[in-house]
Amino acid sequence: MIQASGLRKSYGETVALDGVDLHVREGEIYGVLGRSGAGKSTLLRCVNLLERPDQGTVSVAGQDLTALRSGELNLARQRIGMIHQHFALLSSRTVAANVAFPLEIMGVARAERERRVAELLDLVGLGGRGGDRPHQLSGGQKQRVGIARALAGNPAVLLSDEATSALDPATTQSILDLLKRLNAELGLTILLITHEMHVVKSVCDSVAIMAGGRVEESGSIAGLIRTPGSRLTREIFPLPEPAPAGSVTLTFTGEPQRPVVSDLVRKFDVEVSILGGSIEDLAGEAVGRLRVALTGETAPALAYLRERGLLVEVAA
Amino acid sequence: MTWDEMAPLLWESTWQTALMVGWSTLFTVLFGLPIGVALVVFDQGGLRPLPVLKSVLGVVVNIGRSLPFIVLMIAIIPFTRLVVGTTIGTAAVVVPLTVGAVPFFARLVEAALREVGADVVQAAQAMGAGRTAIVRKVLLPEAMPGLVAGLTVTVVALIGYSAMAGTVGGGGLGDLAVRYGYQRFETLLMIVTVVLLVVIVQLIQSLGDAVARRLSHK
Numbered sequence: 001m002i003q004a005s006g007l008r009k010s011y012g013e014t015v016a017l018d019g020v021d022l023h024v025r026e027g028e029i030y031g032v033l034g035r036s037g038a039g040k041s042t043l044l045r046c047v048n049l050l051e052r053p054d055q056g057t058v059s060v061a062g063q064d065l066t067a068l069r070s071g072e073l074n075l076a077r078q079r080i081g082m083i084h085q086h087f088a089l090l091s092s093r094t095v096a097a098n099v100a101f102p103l104e105i106m107g108v109a110r111a112e113r114e115r116r117v118a119e120l121l122d123l124v125g126l127g128g129r130g131g132d133r134p135h136q137l138s139g140g141q142k143q144r145v146g147i148a149r150a151l152a153g154n155p156a157v158l159l160s161d162e163a164t165s166a167l168d169p170a171t172t173q174s175i176l177d178l179l180k181r182l183n184a185e186l187g188l189t190i191l192l193i194t195h196e197m198h199v200v201k202s203v204c205d206s207v208a209i210m211a212g213g214r215v216e217e218s219g220s221i222a223g224l225i226r227t228p229g230s231r232l233t234r235e236i237f238p239l240p241e242p243a244p245a246g247s248v249t250l251t252f253t254g255e256p257q258r259p260v261v262s263d264l265v266r267k268f269d270v271e272v273s274i275l276g277g278s279i280e281d282l283a284g285e286a287v288g289r290l291r292v293a294l295t296g297e298t299a300p301a302l303a304y305l306r307e308r309g310l311l312v313e314v315a316a
Numbered sequence: 317m318t319w320d321e322m323a324p325l326l327w328e329s330t331w332q333t334a335l336m337v338g339w340s341t342l343f344t345v346l347f348g349l350p351i352g353v354a355l356v357v358f359d360q361g362g363l364r365p366l367p368v369l370k371s372v373l374g375v376v377v378n379i380g381r382s383l384p385f386i387v388l389m390i391a392i393i394p395f396t397r398l399v400v401g402t403t404i405g406t407a408a409v410v411v412p413l414t415v416g417a418v419p420f421f422a423r424l425v426e427a428a429l430r431e432v433g434a435d436v437v438q439a440a441q442a443m444g445a446g447r448t449a450i451v452r453k454v455l456l457p458e459a460m461p462g463l464v465a466g467l468t469v470t471v472v473a474l475i476g477y478s479a480m481a482g483t484v485g486g487g488g489l490g491d492l493a494v495r496y497g498y499q500r501f502e503t504l505l506m507i508v509t510v511v512l513l514v515v516i517v518q519l520i521q522s523l524g525d526a527v528a529r530r531l532s533h534k
Binding site for chain 2: 048050070071073074075076077078080082084086088089090091092093101102104105106133134135149153159
């Protein structure tokens with residue numbers, strides 16, 4: 001749905017994007033995770049060409065945006081929704097008129113606009129608040145208006161620029177739930193950037209971790225969890241790094257309640273001491289990560305664990 | 317001078333001031349608003365960056381702003397004759413008043429438009445809005461409280477400039493104060509004129525503030 005390749009962008013001496021590729025599949029929620037200055041904001045703004053990359057191409061829904069002229073680009077942008085960290089609502093307009101704004105740009109007739117605005121406000125849970133002014137709403141409600149506005153043109157893609165960073169944890173969760181619902185109900189493809197691992201954990205199907213203008217790691221969350229040495233896994237599970245020499249780190253997905261440790265002790269002549277571990281919900285799947293120290297008959301024990309489908313990493 | 321003698325003079329002068337200020341305000345908005353918009357739109361990092369044009373425009377505006385009004389009024393006499401066919405009378409004053417106020421107002425428009433958040437403009441661009449739509453539907457409406465405040469300051473400045481209109485026979489309250497109050501030692505008339513000017517300026521400022529407040533939804 002979104003295909004970007006070889007993106008480079010620099011501002012004077014500062015390199016914001018240093019050869020970035022991005023591939024977002026239709027219908028998925030894709031997170032770009034990184035600290036501020038990692039280049040994720042520039043990357044997002046390159047997707048709808050708010051920033052024009054120095055090199056590289058961007059195509060959305062099969063259309064190469066970098067090849068378009070400004071009038072055609074504006075038409076293409078009408079099919080790409082965007083929500084913003086500080087909402088970017090027009091204070092001179094009511095809530096309903098804010099949502100109507102993109103429809104006015106598209107030249108939709110008044111009656112149709114009103115019908116569509118009412119429908120959109122209902123969709124985001126703000127039915128009946130159309131006459132309010134943005135300053136009368138809470139942060140979460142403002143972002144809901146932002147989302148309604150972004151969806152006005154029936155976009156195939158929604159870009160989210162740190163949309164929950166200005167919100168408190170409970171409101172953040174409600175906005176994430178809304179995004180997830182829209183993704184499921186409308187089949188909306190969502191590309192979001194965030195510096196919060198929590199956002200990635202709770203809604204994303206795929207992730208790219210960025211630092212210094214490069215993508216360090218990317219792929220589906222389920223896949224990365226099963227990849228040895230994955231940075232995502234290390235960042236999600238708070239185990240001390242580096243792992244102590246000889247310790248074994250087990251990552252298991254699907255049934256974290258499986259009695260792995262007791263199985264091990266019963267079947268093999270090993271001693272197991274638990275060094276740390278936790279269980280997280282990732283992309284709708286429970287994933288556990290456990291660090292243990294094994295002594296005794298370790299080789300067959302580890303083979304057994306691998307056979308059972310666990311990811312086994314032995315620290316050198 | 318009795319009250320009965322003063323009343324018609326005051327009435328006529330107030331009317332002349334209102335005419336001069338009213339017409340010049342109209343033309344000031346007509347010319348100053350687009351120039352102010354141009355100063356923002358053509359700026360580096362604006363919607364349509366044309367830095368050279370913007371610099372030229374800036375210099376012209378600054379020249380207009382650096383001339384004292386009384387000098388400007390005399391300096392542009394040939395231009396005034398070209399536009400209204402005469403250089404004396406109330407109509408002839410509207411030309412220098414407008415020329416004097418346009419650069420002033422244009423700078424205030426520029427400042428008001430710059431107050432509009434870059435994030436809102438970018439949001440509109442992300443929605444596929446063209447430049448004209450952004451100016452008409454985002455910049456101007458969002459800056460409206462600031463524009464009204466700027467217009468209020470401009471009208472008050474125009475009342476001040478119009479006091480010099482007597483120099484070219486434009487009449488008005490300023491001219492009345494000079495001719496009767498100062499040159500004929502009619503102290504009472506002088507005081508009444510001053511009070512009247514203070515009241516008018518107060519009223520305009522209060523009205524402008526009230527409108528700006530009503531338009532502001534921050």
